[in-house]
Amino acid sequence: MWLHICPAAAPRALAQLIDRIGQDRPGLSVLLTFSGETPPDFGPSENLPRPRPGPADSPREVAAFLAHWRPDLTVLVGPDLPVSLIAEAAGRGIPMILAEMRADPDVRRRWRWRTGMAADLLR
Numbered sequence: 001m002w003l004h005i006c007p008a009a010a011p012r013a014l015a016q017l018i019d020r021i022g023q024d025r026p027g028l029s030v031l032l033t034f035s036g037e038t039p040p041d042f043g044p045s046e047n048l049p050r051p052r053p054g055p056a057d058s059p060r061e062v063a064a065f066l067a068h069w070r071p072d073l074t075v076l077v078g079p080d081l082p083v084s085l086i087a088e089a090a091g092r093g094i095p096m097i098l099a100e101m102r103a104d105p106d107v108r109r110r111w112r113w114r115t116g117m118a119a120d121l122l123r
Contacts, residue, residue, distance in 0.1 A: 002031045002071035004054050004085070006078025009100050011040035014077050015048055022047030031069055035080070057082040066092060075099060 001021075005014055018030060030047075033054030034040055042048055055065035062084045074089050075097045076082070089096050 001028060001073045001075065002033070002069060003075045003077065004033045004035070004082075005040060005051075006076070006080040006082075007034075007036040007040070008080070009040070009078030012043045013100075015042040015045040018049075019045055019047050031071065035082070055085070057084045059084045059088065062088045066094070073097070 003014065003018065005011060018032070021028060021030065030049050032049045032051045034051050035054050035057075039051040042051070055061040062082075066088055071094060073095050074085075076085070077099045079100065081098075086096065
């Protein structure tokens with residue numbers, strides 16, 4: 001399972017989720033990535049894998065990342081919609097969960113003129 005956290009997400013809540021998943025499914029492999037320059041503060045966690053920088057949201061980087069890691073499930077955490085990542089994962093048939101997708105003012109402003117694109121992307 002690949003968990004990718006965007007900068008505006010709640011990292012400590014994600015750490016709690018990873019702890020719970022580790023307790024419920026001890027053999028599950030979890031890849032944890034983040035976008036941005038520095039890893040978020042996840043706080044103390046027993047089952048937290050080492051966070052890695054995620055791919056830039058470009059078709060080439062995302063395709064290479066998915067070809068290398070081959071996740072069975074992707075969980076995107078935070079209000080960002082990484083277009084290339086969502087499109088490439090969908091094209092490969094990788095199930096995806098979008099968590100903490102808040103329509104805060106910054107997100108609404110960025111997508112205001114692209115409502116049709118957002119609807120197509122999320123479909």
